[in-house]
Amino acid sequence: MTRRDNPDKLVVLKGIRKYYPVKEGGLIGEKSAVKAVDGVDLDIHRGETLGLVGESGCGKSTLGRVILRLEPPTQGEIYFDGEDVLAMSSNQMHGLRRRMQIIFQDPYSSLNPRQTVGGIIGEGLLIHKVGTKSERTERVRHIMEVVGLRPEYINRYPHEFSGGQRQRIGVGRALALQPELIICDEPVSALDVSIQAQVINLLMDLQEEFHLTYLFVSHDLSVVRHISDRVAVMYLGRLVELADKRELYDNPLHPYTRALLEAAPVPNANVVKNRKGLTGDMPSPLSPPPGCHFHTRCPHVMDRCREKVPAFQEHKPRHWVRCFLYSDKTA
Amino acid sequence: MTEPLLEVKGLKTYFFTDRGIACAVDDVSFSIEPGRTLAIVGESGCGKSVTSLSVMRLIPTPPGRITAGEILFNGTDLLKVSEKRMRSIRGNQISMIFQEPMTSLNPVFRVREQISEVLKLHQKMGKAEALDKAVDLLRQVGIPSPESRVHDYPHQMSGGMRQRVMIAMALACDPRLIIADEPTTALDVTIQAQILELMDNLRDNTGAAILLITHDLGVVAETAEHVVVMYAGRVVEEAEVKDLFNDPLHPYTRGLMRSIPGTSAETDRSRLEAIPGVVPSLLNLPRGCKFNERCRHAFDRCLEAEPGLLAPKTGHLVRCWLFEDKEGE
Numbered sequence: 001m002t003r004r005d006n007p008d009k010l011v012v013l014k015g016i017r018k019y020y021p022v023k024e025g026g027l028i029g030e031k032s033a034v035k036a037v038d039g040v041d042l043d044i045h046r047g048e049t050l051g052l053v054g055e056s057g058c059g060k061s062t063l064g065r066v067i068l069r070l071e072p073p074t075q076g077e078i079y080f081d082g083e084d085v086l087a088m089s090s091n092q093m094h095g096l097r098r099r100m101q102i103i104f105q106d107p108y109s110s111l112n113p114r115q116t117v118g119g120i121i122g123e124g125l126l127i128h129k130v131g132t133k134s135e136r137t138e139r140v141r142h143i144m145e146v147v148g149l150r151p152e153y154i155n156r157y158p159h160e161f162s163g164g165q166r167q168r169i170g171v172g173r174a175l176a177l178q179p180e181l182i183i184c185d186e187p188v189s190a191l192d193v194s195i196q197a198q199v200i201n202l203l204m205d206l207q208e209e210f211h212l213t214y215l216f217v218s219h220d221l222s223v224v225r226h227i228s229d230r231v232a233v234m235y236l237g238r239l240v241e242l243a244d245k246r247e248l249y250d251n252p253l254h255p256y257t258r259a260l261l262e263a264a265p266v267p268n269a270n271v272v273k274n275r276k277g278l279t280g281d282m283p284s285p286l287s288p289p290p291g292c293h294f295h296t297r298c299p300h301v302m303d304r305c306r307e308k309v310p311a312f313q314e315h316k317p318r319h320w321v322r323c324f325l326y327s328d329k330t331a
Numbered sequence: 332m333t334e335p336l337l338e339v340k341g342l343k344t345y346f347f348t349d350r351g352i353a354c355a356v357d358d359v360s361f362s363i364e365p366g367r368t369l370a371i372v373g374e375s376g377c378g379k380s381v382t383s384l385s386v387m388r389l390i391p392t393p394p395g396r397i398t399a400g401e402i403l404f405n406g407t408d409l410l411k412v413s414e415k416r417m418r419s420i421r422g423n424q425i426s427m428i429f430q431e432p433m434t435s436l437n438p439v440f441r442v443r444e445q446i447s448e449v450l451k452l453h454q455k456m457g458k459a460e461a462l463d464k465a466v467d468l469l470r471q472v473g474i475p476s477p478e479s480r481v482h483d484y485p486h487q488m489s490g491g492m493r494q495r496v497m498i499a500m501a502l503a504c505d506p507r508l509i510i511a512d513e514p515t516t517a518l519d520v521t522i523q524a525q526i527l528e529l530m531d532n533l534r535d536n537t538g539a540a541i542l543l544i545t546h547d548l549g550v551v552a553e554t555a556e557h558v559v560v561m562y563a564g565r566v567v568e569e570a571e572v573k574d575l576f577n578d579p580l581h582p583y584t585r586g587l588m589r590s591i592p593g594t595s596a597e598t599d600r601s602r603l604e605a606i607p608g609v610v611p612s613l614l615n616l617p618r619g620c621k622f623n624e625r626c627r628h629a630f631d632r633c634l635e636a637e638p639g640l641l642a643p644k645t646g647h648l649v650r651c652w653l654f655e656d657k658e659g660e
Contacts, residue, residue: 055519056490162609163375192374192546197590197605204602219519226592226603263524265549267591269576277524281489 009079010181010213011044011067016076018062022286034285036062037073038237039331041312044181049207049214051228051245053221053260057285059237060217064183067215068100069093080181098128101174105186107166111158117144118154121172128177139176146209147172148202164195171202175210184216188223200227221264225249233257236285236293239312243319253321255298292324300325335362335403336540337386337508342400344378344385346613347393353613355381355395357564363557365507368534368541370555370572372548374587376610378564379544383510386542387427388417404508423453426501430513432493436485442469442496443481449503468499472529491522498529505537512544527554548591552576560584563611563621566640570647580649582626620652628653 017040019033036059044050054060065071067078069085078085080096088096101124104110111120122140130136141151147168158166167187174182184203188196204227206212218224224231231248233241233256241254252258259278278297283289289296295305304324311329312322322331344356356378363369371379384390385397388409402409404425409417429435437445446468447461456464462481469477472495485493494514501509511530515523531554534541543555551558551572558575560568560583568581579585586606608625611617617624623633632652643654 055521164609192610193548193587194374194590194606195609197592197603198607200592201602201605221520222591222593259521263520265520265523265527265547265553267548267552267576267588269552269573271552277528278521279525281491281522282519 008046009043010046010081011042011215012077012079013040013042013067014077014079016040016042016063016066016078017074018059018066018071019074032286035237035288036285037066038288040076040234040237040239042232042239042242044213044215045230046180046213047211048229049216049227051224051231052215052217052234053219053224053231054234055219055260055282057236057282058234059285060234061185063234064102064185064215064217067181068097068102068183070102094128098124098177099179100181100183101177101179102183102185103167103170103174103187106190107158107163107170108190111166111169113158116155116157117149117161117169117172120158120169121176124173124177130177140172143172143176146206147175148198162195163191164198167191167199168202171199171206175206178210179212181213181215184214184218186218187216189218189220196223203227221260233260236282236288238293238322239320240294240322241320242312247316247319251319253315253319253326254294254323255300255325256294259297292322333364336365336405337542338362338401338403339382339386340401340403342382342385342402343398344381344390344395345398346395348614351614354564354616355613356385359400359559359561359564359566361559361566361569363508363540363542365540366534366538367557368543368555369557369559370543370545370551371559371561372545372551373561374546374610376563376613377561379546379561380512382561383427383512383542383544386510387421387425419453422449422506423504424506425508425510426504426506428494428497428501428509428511428514430516432490432497432517433485435497436493438485440484441481442483442485442488446481446496446500446503449500453504464503465499468503469496471502471533472496472499473525474499490518491525494518494522494526495529498526498533502533502537506539508540508542509534510542510544513546514543515550516545516547523550530554548576548588560587563616564613565621565650566648567622567650568648569640574644574647578644578647580643580647580654581622581651582628582653583622586625620650 016037018037019035021031021033040063052060066073118140121143122136125136125139141154144151149168188199191199216227228245231245232239235256241257252261263277280297283296291307292305292310295301302324309331310322310324311331312320313327313329315321315326340360342356342359346353346355359382371382373379386402397410443462443465446465450456450461450464466477466481469481474480474492474495515526545551555572558570558572559566562583568584579588589604590606592603606625619635620633620637623629638650638652640648640650641654642648
């Protein structure tokens with residue numbers, strides 16, 4: 001288990017913050033910020049699938065985009081394979097983009113309707129001037145075969161495909177430049193269950209074949225459970241728990257993780273669920289509550305949760321949690 | 332057994348398009364008793380929403396038309412009543428909760444105006460009385476400080492709140508039947524749990540029946556008593572919820588259940604059992620059983636003739652040739 005004890009870190013994130021400034025109250029209103037990501041430290045190990053779960057507005061998609069430098073972080077450091085991503089010149093960044101790609105959620109709006117499948121999948125090859133024209137076409141046809149599309153459809157347009165097939169186009173586009181890291185941003189959320197299973201299988205096969213590393217961003221706990229090696233849980237811009245998949249699902253520590261797991265409906269008619277769950281909504285990221293962000297909905301809330309932010313602590317080996325129930329340390 | 336509140340018999344809703352006739356709902360029958368929840372489950376395009384719109388007589392005509400069938404509500408065939416009479420039933424005795432709380436509320440009216448509208452129309456309430464009732468309804472659906480929230484516009488509320496407002500509107504006239512079309516699909520899991528709990532409580536307190544339209548088998552298992560599975564416009568399986576989940580019969584239902592991650596004992600990155608292929612186009616359905624192209628049990632007969640609904644067990648119907656010999660065993 002040497003790899004596990006001393007994993008090869010492909011991505012290292014240190015204190016990532018991403019604030020979006022907003023003006024409140026019209027023209028002369030006071031300036032404030034949406035703290036979409038508020039201090040995230042996280043490593044992604046080479047060859048693993050790291051699941052990132054949370055509800056809408058928790059900052060999980062923003063974090064994915066920040067890693068790719070599609071959005072510059074407000075603060076923090078990003079290292080990809082040991083190199084400082086934020087210090088790179090645009091030339092260096094151009095080279096790095098080949099090594100990291102993204103698959104988007106909505107296969108309807110993320111593909112250009114006026115571009116053919118060949119154009120979509122081959123665009124990266126063209127931008128990075130890979131091979132000759134005929135070599136590129138050959139490569140696109142090969143990719144199409146790999147992701148389960150018939151190569152003779154190379155000149156068709158996205159509207160001629162079903163949702164599942166479109167997502168295969170999105171996967172092919174991400175795969176064309178042989179990246180090492182793929183950020184999967186809710187890649188199966190828009191698909192029907194029977195099609196969802198096909199795409200999950202495809203992603204797992206590709207990972208094995210091409211030794212890919214995935215950051216799998218999703219709100220669906222059962223999909224994340226199926227595909228991930230480790231799982232991180234996010235709430236209002238902060239990580240609240242991180243552990244190996246099995247440990248997290250068998251032994252969740254943070255009250256929010258527990259509530260999420262309890263709330264997810266189980267397709268089994270014999271399970272009688274006590275659906276007490278959480279009360280209230282997630283607070284607005286514009287004005288998150290002080291102290292632990294979860295204290296407004298937490299059944300175990302204590303006085304200090306309202307004032308101080310708990311530190312993200314390794315409670316057990318490889319099991320991190322941010323909660324005063326397990327440690328007195330503050331962040 | 333109590334008299335059914337709603338009985339749909341042999342419903343056919345077709346859409347007549349330039350490219351041909353789409354049989355969105357083809358010979359669908361089911362019934363609901365008061366105080367019960369019936370779920371219609373299926374993937375996009377299976378006809379579950381068209382079925383619910385047909386019950387409300389809200390099918391856009393043209394291109395759509397209900398070509399055959401009966402929809403008996405308390406014994407009256409809704410397909411035979413006048414539009415005027417239908418308007419007095421809609422939102423009154425039968426009400427509907429839509430999927431998108433973001434788009435199904437009117438953004439330029441305050442919540443109080445939207446809830447009062449049904450009360451003024453159907454119950455001839457005055458302004459003050461309707462406002463009181465609106466506050467009362469918001470309290471019932473668990474909105475904190477309803478006296479002030481009733482004056483909010485929809486954009487001032489969160490998604491979960493808006494869905495509560497939708498439910499409050501649906502409840503306003505004490506309906507006997509509530510049709511909920513994917514009521515929690517747009518919501519986060521912790522909010523979804525709250526809304527499902529709320530709907531359960533309301534049904535138990537008011538005795539109304541719920542027709543739940545959903546694609547989520549987890550939601551079905553937790554809230555419904557009786558389930559209809561649809562595929563390509565047809566009912567392919569129908570059973571009590573326990574029978575369906577413990578012993579799914581139709582290859583499509585089985586495939587659906589197996590393709591949900593985390594349902595098999597082995598959740599550790601094993602391959603999921605996906606159903607191969609895609610749902611056929613309604614304009615170009617295969618001959619015979621509509622599932623034959625994706626079914627691993629398909630044999631000659633499935634390609635030629637479409638099976639009827641067979642009853643291999645009491646109260647458990649399935650549209651599949653595999654069960655022909657087992658009927659009534």
